[in-house]
Amino acid sequence: MRLDGIRILDLTRLLPGPYATQLLADVGADVIKIEDTETGDYARRMAPTTDDGVGTIFDAVNRKKRSVALDLKTDAGRKAFYDLLSEADAVIESFRPGVAERLGVDYETVAERRPDVVYCSLTGYGQNGPYADRPSHDLNCVGLSGLLDMTRRGADESPRMPGYQIADISGGLLAAFSICGALLSRELGNGDGEYLDVSMTDAVVSFSQALAPDVLRGANPRPGETPFTGGYPCYGIYEAKAGNYVTLGALEPKFFEAFCTAVGRPELIDEHMSEDPAIREALRSELEAIFAERTRKAWVDLFSDVDTAVAGVYTPAEAFEHPQIEARGYVQRPEGGAPRIGFPVRGSDLPEGDGGERPGHGEHTEALLESVGYDDAEIDRLRSNGVIR
Numbered sequence: 368m369r370l371d372g373i374r375i376l377d378l379t380r381l382l383p384g385p386y387a388t389q390l391l392a393d394v395g396a397d398v399i400k401i402e403d404t405e406t407g408d409y410a411r412r413m414a415p416t417t418d419d420g421v422g423t424i425f426d427a428v429n430r431k432k433r434s435v436a437l438d439l440k441t442d443a444g445r446k447a448f449y450d451l452l453s454e455a456d457a458v459i460e461s462f463r464p465g466v467a468e469r470l471g472v473d474y475e476t477v478a479e480r481r482p483d484v485v486y487c488s489l490t491g492y493g494q495n496g497p498y499a500d501r502p503s504h505d506l507n508c509v510g511l512s513g514l515l516d517m518t519r520r521g522a523d524e525s526p527r528m529p530g531y532q533i534a535d536i537s538g539g540l541l542a543a544f545s546i547c548g549a550l551l552s553r554e555l556g557n558g559d560g561e562y563l564d565v566s567m568t569d570a571v572v573s574f575s576q577a578l579a580p581d582v583l584r585g586a587n588p589r590p591g592e593t594p595f596t597g598g599y600p601c602y603g604i605y606e607a608k609a610g611n612y613v614t615l616g617a618l619e620p621k622f623f624e625a626f627c628t629a630v631g632r633p634e635l636i637d638e639h640m641s642e643d644p645a646i647r648e649a650l651r652s653e654l655e656a657i658f659a660e661r662t663r664k665a666w667v668d669l670f671s672d673v674d675t676a677v678a679g680v681y682t683p684a685e686a687f688e689h690p691q692i693e694a695r696g697y698v699q700r701p702e703g704g705a706p707r708i709g710f711p712v713r714g715s716d717l718p719e720g721d722g723g724e725r726p727g728h729g730e731h732t733e734a735l736l737e738s739v740g741y742d743d744a745e746i747d748r749l750r751s752n753g754v755i756r
Contacts, residue, residue: 370396378460380408385428386539393710398432404756407728430722436729436756443754450739457485484560485549493566508534512571521591538567600651611663616676625675729756
């Protein structure tokens with residue numbers, strides 16, 4: 368999977384859009400990060416920061432990109448953008464609806480100059496609907512999508528804030544996938560350019576496939592009652608000895624049978640996914656007592672050769688050093704460079720390397736403008752007028 372030769376103009380900032388273009392950059396796309404001339408991407412200074420004062424989020428999702436700092440509120444800044452557009456295959460932006468149009472970098476304006484461009488708008492709520500113009504962050508999107516309501520043990524508990532940014536990352540994934548699909552469609556001759564409206568909320572709503580059929584038939588599934596939120600003891604989180612936790616995912620009868628056999632409790636096999644609430648509660652109590660007998664490590668070791676779904680619950684620090692994660696090879700710790708989570712797909716034709724360096728604010732402005740015909744005098748004039756950085 369290689370995107371060598373594909374150039375993308377990236378007008379996004381913070382996490383969702385930069386994550387999308389980081390995935391594309393990791394597989395070879397030339398990502399040109401278009402930033403304003405003042406602060407640039409807000410994530411550059413967002414805490415926590417690296418030792419040299421750069422936001423860790425920025426450092427994580429802006430590797431191998433090149434930065435151009437333009438004032439798009441000026442005619443000269445817009446012209447520079449259009450000139451860069453002449454060699455671009457795709458544009459991605461994450462402004463609220465209407466902002467790109469006011470800046471003169473919206474799809475209609477861009478498509479007049481590059482009819483074959485793939486243009487993606489990535490926002491919290493999408494380009495239409497009563498929430499379209501509202502500001503949002505990850506938490507707002509997962510709240511609207513229904514996911515936050517289901518992220519708790521039962522309806523009597525408060526919703527739990529997810530540990531990772533699910534809407535931001537899923538929106539970025541969907542944007543990257545959509546851009547790749549549109550580029551492929553163009554290359555296959557199925558059309559010229561294309562406009563893509565990607566909503567982070569929609570991405571999370573799409574994650575509800577296990578619940579959606581019942582909801583759309585009029586049901587109202589509640590947290591702690593469905594198969595995947597703790598409704599059945601065979602699929603849950605259990606505390607181990609010494610305060611660690613393990614996960615049991617024995618939905619299939621064969622997995623539950625193997626589990627019960629391994630712990631020496633074959634009499635529990637027939638209670639798998641019982642519809643009797645009393646039996647389920649009794650089984651849950653039994654499983655809680657069983658798991659409390661050993662440490663997390665002891666349980667993981669015990670089930671290493673058993674055909675069932677049992678695993679440990681790990682902190683991020685533990686996870687990044689886990690032998691399984693290490694074996695996959697995408698946790699990168701380059702000598703002399705910053706550690707990062709690289710492209711998470713393994714394949715036979717992926718670019719090698721640690722992802723490259725993050726760009727300084729406007730670091731590549733001059734070189735890229737020169738590449739589209741600007742001479743030294745023009746660049747000096749734009750810089751002195753504050754149009755570029």
